[in-house]
Amino acid sequence: MVLVYDDRCIIYAIPSSIVTPSLRPFHVTTALVWDTWTPWTTCTKSCEAGRQMRIKLCSYGNDSECSAQLQTDVSLNIGYGVKWRDCNVQPCPQDGAWSAWGEWSECSATCGQGTQRRAxxxxxxxxxxxxxxxxxxxxxICEVASCPAVRPKPVVREEAFKKADSRASAIGVGVIGIVCIALAAAAIVALDVVNFVMRVARRKARRFVGTYKATTPASATPSRQ
Structure with a gap:
């Protein structure tokens, strides 16, 4: 039974089989007012078409909206009406769920350590x-065969010796270079020798002039008239 009461604090018992769905009992606790519909009850479901109901107590038995009669211990000619409606008819949200993992990808490296991924x-x-x-x-992390050792690159470019490197042209270039260096050195030495000979000659000339002046008599010097 669902207990309801009016503004005069008179409590009435309404059969739950009439005012509620079989598995979803309603409880109308709002104060009733004669000949006035109660507010709609809370929807039985939050989505996918729940149900709501409201009740009206009728002070006159001939009210067309009050086709049912209260079953009470005393003989009271009190009718009531019940209305139903659907509510929250929108579909319920459906949470996502993960699918099974896909296959692992191939290792990203051909040797050493790499990475495998799946989604x-x-x-x-x-x-x-x-x-x-x-x-x-x-x-x-995935690991395949070890990578081969890598030799460090030389700072100076390596060149393999070729048989052509011993040709006469290559040897001639080397000889010409040596001759040029020797000629330059000889020219420098020759210049130094010439300078030395010239300095010695100048010194001897100065000495000869000095000796000549010292041995010549003064009378031998011609006089001017």
């Missing part, structure tokens, strides 16, 4: 449902 999808999310929590991709 999954968030499926089944409808009508504003929650997204899947967690990552869509994951990766792991």
């Amino acid at each position: 999954r999808s968030c499926v089944g999310r409808l009508h504003g449902g929650r997204k899947c929590s967690g990552g869509r991709r994951e990766s792991v």
Whole structure:
């Protein structure tokens, strides 16, 4: 039974089989006013078509909206009416769920350490449902055969000796270079020798002039008239 009461604090018992669905009992606790519909009750479901009801107590038995009579311990000619309606008819949100993981990709490296990856999808999310929590991709370290050793590159470019390097042209270039250096050195030495000989000759000339002046008599000097 659903207990309801009016503004005179008179409590009435209404059969729940009449005013509620079989599995969803309603409880009307709003103060009743004669010949006035109560507010709609809370919807039985938050989505996908729930149900709501409201009750009206009739002070006159001939009210067309009050076709039912209260079953009470005393003989009271009190009728009531019940109205139903659908509510929250929108589809329920459906949360997403992860699919199975895909296959691992091939290792990103051909030797040494690399990376493998796989992915999954968030499926089944409808009508504003929650997204899947967690990552869509994951990766792991993979390792294949060791890489071959790599020789460091030389600073000076290596050139293999060729038989052509011993040709006469290559040898001639080397000889010409040596001869040029020797000629330059000889020219420098020759210039130094010439300078030395000239300095010695100038010194001897000065000495000869001095000796000549010292041995010549003064009378031998011609006089001017």
